[in-house]
Amino acid sequence: MKAFITVIGRDKVGIIAEVSSLLAERGVNIEDISQTILQGMFTMIMACDISDESSFGELKGALQESGDKLGVEISVRHADIFNAMHRI
Amino acid sequence: MISGIEILETVKMIKEHHLDIRTVTMGISLTEAISDSAEATAKKVYDKITFSAGKLVSVADKIADMYGIPIVNKRVSVTPISIVGAASRGFEKIALAMDRAASEIGIDFIGGYSALVQKGISDSERAFLDSVPEVLHSTQKVCSSVNVASTRAGINMEAVACAGKIMKRAAYLTRERDGIGAAKFVAFANAVEDNPFMAGAFHGVGEADRVINVGVSGPGVVKTALESVGDGDLSVVGEVIKRTAFKITRVGQLVARKAAELLDASFGIVDLSLAPTPAVGDSVARILEEIGLERVGAHGTTAALMLLNDAVKKGGIMASQHVGGLSGAFIPVSEDEGMISAAETGALRLEKLEAMTAVCSVGLDMIAVPGDTSEEIISAIIADEAAIGVVNNKTTAVRLIPVYGKGVGERAEFGGLLGSAPIMAVNPLSPAKLISRGGRIAAPVHANKN
The missing domain is CATH 3.20.70.20 (Anaerobic Ribonucleotide-triphosphate Reductase Large Chain)
Structure with a gap:
């Protein structure tokens, strides 16, 4: 399944490394990545392909845990919610 | 490809502006x-x-x-x-x-x-x-x-x-x-057979065996979108509400279809509701104030609500395959922080709420009244609401709570989603004779459409 991961928070060293190694360990392929500073906040968006859909819950929990450790908010959502909302 | 701005907009709607699916209801x-x-x-x-x-x-x-x-x-x-x-x-x-x-x-x-x-x-x-x-x-x-x-x-x-x-x-x-x-x-x-919201949900006899109906929400999202309009005129205001309602409803449609698929049920409808909660930032009253009222209840409230309700429908109808239920802005007093505040300060009265129900979904909802209000007065309030619904060919409803031992100025506490409500004054003049006559008030002339 296609999903988007968003990371929002204070910029610091190692955010991309932490998130991408977590995804690599779980066999999640990163298809696109963009980052920017919006109103002083670090914002990263990753488009991913999660081959094992059944592990989605575990992945979500692991990302949230990483987020807590890094002091940023990390969430992952199925791409369909963005397609539904922004594309006719 | 979805842009980063669009992705962040969705995330913010959910995280900061209380966008949620209010209910997944199986009929x-x-x-x-x-x-x-x-x-x-x-x-x-x-x-x-x-x-x-x-x-x-x-x-x-x-x-x-x-x-x-x-x-x-x-x-x-x-x-x-x-x-x-x-x-x-x-x-x-x-x-x-x-x-x-x-x-x-x-x-x-x-x-x-x-x-x-x-x-x-x-x-x-x-x-x-x-x-x-x-x-x-x-x-x-x-x-x-x-x-x-x-x-x-x-x-x-x-x-x-x-x-x-x-x-x-x-x-x-x-x-x-x-x-x-x-x-x-x-x-x-004019009760509807596919309403997903309580207390009035029931499964109509014309429905399939198992049906998924979904009610969306998002007053906070609409209010935030309106804050960007600034001094724009009311055509602009309506347009912004329509666009926001479209986005909200698309999420409802997505959830409804997925739930129906996973539960082996039919997809029924999406209810285009703007349902508030007592949480700050999740209020329909605050949208009306954002449109341009000092407080909800001021003259102009009915017009602002008409605009809001109509724009929500126009935006939502295009976003869903099947629209139904009650569909419109809800104005339950105890479940809306802005309504509670306006009722407490006397800005919002029962009579103004009644007028508002003529242009929105659904009726006099979650209103606490003094415990000594007679049953004839309560029945007469129901009759007034029914008259508005019958003549306007729309659903209206009454959910009043007579609070025993309490009077105007005191507060009823229900807890949870039902919230708390200031007890509102009721006109004490007696409608007892009207109610005791019984019988039926005939259907209006425009009901004869065949």
């Missing part, structure tokens, strides 16, 4: 549970509900997890019990079976302890209506409704009188909890 037909004994009917009712909706909560939680959007309530509506229990009677036993089934599957409310008596009341329906107050007292999750009027039938004033009695009695039986029994009961005109 379940209970006509096959009809038996000649109350025990047999109750057992079949329990079995059918637990079998059909056993996975409702886990599926809704899974969808919420997958899309990262909260699904606040998981609910069930059933065929009106006045029909299901007409042959067996023993309505209370069926209600207890509904309550047990609702607890077993982990939902928060079950609707459908209902009767459709807009034109006349049969003997079994009379027995059913007599049982309602005690059922609201003795069960936790069962919600009840009665349809007292329709555009095609007119207003059944005997049913109106009966509904007033039920509200008073249910409030009295639950007086230790500020009359919460009455908060689980609603009197309708």
